[in-house]
Amino acid sequence: MQSENRLFDDLVKLMNGAAGTVAGVGREAQAGARERAREWIGGLDFVSREEFEVVKAMAVAAREEADALRARLDALEARHQNDSSTAA
Numbered sequence: 001m002q003s004e005n006r007l008f009d010d011l012v013k014l015m016n017g018a019a020g021t022v023a024g025v026g027r028e029a030q031a032g033a034r035e036r037a038r039e040w041i042g043g044l045d046f047v048s049r050e051e052f053e054v055v056k057a058m059a060v061a062a063r064e065e066a067d068a069l070r071a072r073l074d075a076l077e078a079r080h081q082n083d084s085s086t087a088a
Helices: 002-043 049-087
Strands: none
Touching: none
16 A cells, blocks of 8 residues: 555656756747847847837828928918009
């Protein structure tokens, strides 16, 4: 009876060790795959989210400035046409 318990205990220890080893190999494989993906993506011309947001804000500001300048130009052209009409 004592030998059966010891055999069972040894079998449990062996299975626990194997499970730990498999889990460790899985973690290492996942970390390696993540690192390779970072290297691959880093080699491409992707921008970070922060860089994208900065450029997006710059584009919005430039659009607003262009719209304001367009409105100013339209007002000046309208005034110039009114001045030309009244002078004639």
